[in-house]
Amino acid sequence: xxxxxxxxxxxxxxxxxxxxxxxxxxxxxxxxxxxxxxxxxxxxxxxxxxxxxxxxxxxxxxxxxxxxxxxxxxxxxxxxxxxxxxxxxxxxxxxxxxxxxxxxxxxxxxxxxxxxxxxxxxxxxxxxxxxxxxxxxxxxxxxxxxxxxxxxxxxxxxxxxxxxxxxxxxxxxxxxxxxxxxxxxxxxxxxxxxxxxxxxxxxxxxxxxxxxxxxxxxxxxxxxxxxxxxxxxxxxxxxxxxxxxxxxxxxxxxxxxxxxxxxxxxxxxxxxxxxxxxxxxxxxxxxxxxxxxxxxxxxxxxxxxxxxxxxxxxxxxxxxxxxxxxxxxxxxxxxxxxxxxxxxxxxxxxxxxxxxxxxxxxxxxxxxxxxxxxxxxxxxxxxxxxxxxxxxxxxxxxxxxxxxxxxxxxxxxxxxxxxxxxxxxxxxxxxxxxxxxxxxxxxxxxxxxxxxxxxxxxxx
Ligand code: HEM
Numbered sequence: 001x002x003x004x005x006x007x008x009x010x011x012x013x014x015x016x017x018x019x020x021x022x023x024x025x026x027x028x029x030x031x032x033x034x035x036x037x038x039x040x041x042x043x044x045x046x047x048x049x050x051x052x053x054x055x056x057x058x059x060x061x062x063x064x065x066x067x068x069x070x071x072x073x074x075x076x077x078x079x080x081x082x083x084x085x086x087x088x089x090x091x092x093x094x095x096x097x098x099x100x101x102x103x104x105x106x107x108x109x110x111x112x113x114x115x116x117x118x119x120x121x122x123x124x125x126x127x128x129x130x131x132x133x134x135x136x137x138x139x140x141x142x143x144x145x146x147x148x149x150x151x152x153x154x155x156x157x158x159x160x161x162x163x164x165x166x167x168x169x170x171x172x173x174x175x176x177x178x179x180x181x182x183x184x185x186x187x188x189x190x191x192x193x194x195x196x197x198x199x200x201x202x203x204x205x206x207x208x209x210x211x212x213x214x215x216x217x218x219x220x221x222x223x224x225x226x227x228x229x230x231x232x233x234x235x236x237x238x239x240x241x242x243x244x245x246x247x248x249x250x251x252x253x254x255x256x257x258x259x260x261x262x263x264x265x266x267x268x269x270x271x272x273x274x275x276x277x278x279x280x281x282x283x284x285x286x287x288x289x290x291x292x293x294x295x296x297x298x299x300x301x302x303x304x305x306x307x308x309x310x311x312x313x314x315x316x317x318x319x320x321x322x323x324x325x326x327x328x329x330x331x332x333x334x335x336x337x338x339x340x341x342x343x344x345x346x347x348x349x350x351x352x353x354x355x356x357x358x359x360x361x362x363x364x365x366x367x368x369x370x371x372x373x374x375x376x377x378x379x380x381x382x383x384x385x386x387x388x389x390x391x392x393x394x395x396x397x398x399x400x401x402x403x404x405x406x407x408x409x410x411x412x413x414x415x416x417x418x419x420x421x422x423x424x425x426x427x428x429x430x431x432x433x434x435x436x437x438x439x440x441x442x443x444x445x446x447x448x449x450x451x452x453x454x455x456x457x458x459x460x
Pocket of ligand 1: 091107108109119266269270271273274277333334335338339398399400401402404405406407408409410412413
C-alpha cells in the first residue's frame with residue numbers, strides 16, 4: 001500500500017500538475033490528441049475501463065475530458081483511495097472540475113480536518129430521530145403520488161416521473177412546510193444547477209446550461225441565506241431547520257453561507273442518485289417478476305392495514321427489499337467512479353505516483369469483476385445474504401463510497417427506496433414488454449435513455 005509517512009497534508013490547492021514524463025513509467029496511454037479517450041468513455045464507461053484494465057492492468061494511466069489521471073482499480077484501489085488513513089487524497093481537488101463552480105464548499109468538496117468538523121455538524125440531521133420524521137413525510141408523499149400514477153395511463157415513463165417525485169419529496173423532507181410561493185422558482189433553479197453540473201460545456205457562456213446553473217446557484221444561495229434567521233427561531237424537523245441549529249464542537253453555529261452551501265450540495269447529492277437508483281431498482285423488479293412477487297409478499301407480510309403509514313421501526317424487516325436494492329446498485333451504481341488528487345507522492349502496486357496526480361477509482365468496474373461477482377451481469381439479490389457476503393473482499397461493493405467521505409445520506413437513501421418499494425408493491429404491479437432492455441446513459445449519473453417504459457397495473 002502507500003509508502004507515505006503520516007505527515008500533515010499539504011494545502012491541496014498548491015499542487016503541481018505532473019508532466020507526462022513523471023507518469024510515463026505507469027502503463028497506459030493518452031489516446032488521440034486533445035480528446036483522449038473521452039468518447040470511448042462516454043459511450044461505454046464500464047467497457048472502456050475493462051478494456052484498459054485488460055490491456056494495462058488494474059493500475060494504469062488514462063486521459064479523459066482533457067485530464068490525465070491514474071486509475072487505481074479493483075477492491076485494493078478502492079480501499080487505498082477511500083480509506084485514506086494518511087490523508088493522501090484530496091476529494092475537493094478531485095471533484096472541483098465537475099462540481100466546483102456550482103457546489104463549492106459542499107461537504108464532498110471539503111478536505112481533512114475542515115471536512116471532519118463540518119461532517120460532524122451536518123450529521124445531526126441524519127440520525128435516527130430526524131430520519132424517522134422524514135419517513136412520515138416521504139411515506140405520505142409517495143402514497144399520494146402512486147395513487148395519481150394509478151389513475152393515469154397504464155403505459156408510463158418511469159424515469160421522469162420518479163425524478164419529479166424525488167424532487168417534490170425533497171421539498172418537504174429537506175425544506176419543511178411553509179416554503180412559500182417561491183417554491184417553483186427554487187425547484188427550477190435547482191434543476192438548472194444539476195443540469196449544469198452534468199453538462200458538457202464547463203464555462204458559463206451565454207445560452208449554456210452552465211450559465212443557467214450559475215444563475216440558479218445565486219438564487220438558491222440567496223433563498224437559503226435569507227431564511228436562516230427565521231429557521232433558527234422557529235425550529236422544525238426538516239434538514240434545513242436542523243442545519244440552521246447545528247453547531248460545531250465549540251458550540252458555534254455554522255455560518256449562513258456554510259448552511260446555504262451545504263443545503264444546495266445536499267439537495268444535489270440526493271436528487272439524481274435517488275432517481276437513478278430507484279429507476280434501476282424498478283427496472284430489475286419489472287424484468288424479474290419472481291423477485292417482484294417475493295418482495296411484495298415480504299411487504300404484505302408486515303401485516304399493515306391498507307394506507308397505514310410504514311413505521312420506521314419496521315424498515316429492517318424488509319430484508320429482501322434491501323438486498324434487491326443493493327443488487328440494483330451493484331449492476332448500475334449511481335456514482336460510477338470517484339475522483340481524487342494526490343496531495344503527496346505515494347507508491348502503490350510498485351508504481352511511484354507523484355504529488356498532484358489526479359487519481360480515480362471505478363465503482364462500476366469493481367461491481368462487475370467476475371472474480372468477486374460470479375456471472376456479474378445476472379440480477380441476483382441473494383448475493384447479499386450474510387452467508388454469501390461473508391468471504392467477499394470488503395471493498396468489492398461501494399455504491400456509497402467509503403471512509404471519511406462515505407455518503408452521509410446512505411440511510412436516507414435506503415429508507416426512501418424501501419418506502420417506495422413497500423408502497424408500490426403493496427398496491428401496484430409493474431411490468432415491461434417482453435425482451436425490453438432500456439439503454440442506459442451511464443455518465444455522469446446513469447439514466448435510461450428512453451425514460452424507462454413500464455406498465456403499471458393492479459396488484460397481482
Ligand atoms: C442511492 C442514493 C445515493 C448514492 C448511490 C450516493 C452515493 C454517494 C457516494 C458514492 C458518495 C461519496 C463520494 C466520494 O467519496 O467522492 C456520496 C457522498 C455524499 N452523499 Fe450520497 N448518495 C446517495 C444519496 C444521498 C442522499 C439521499 C443524500 C442526502 C440526503 C446524500 C448526501 C451525500 C453527502 C452529503 C455526501 C458527501 C459526504 C462527505 O463528503 O463527507 N447522498 N454519496
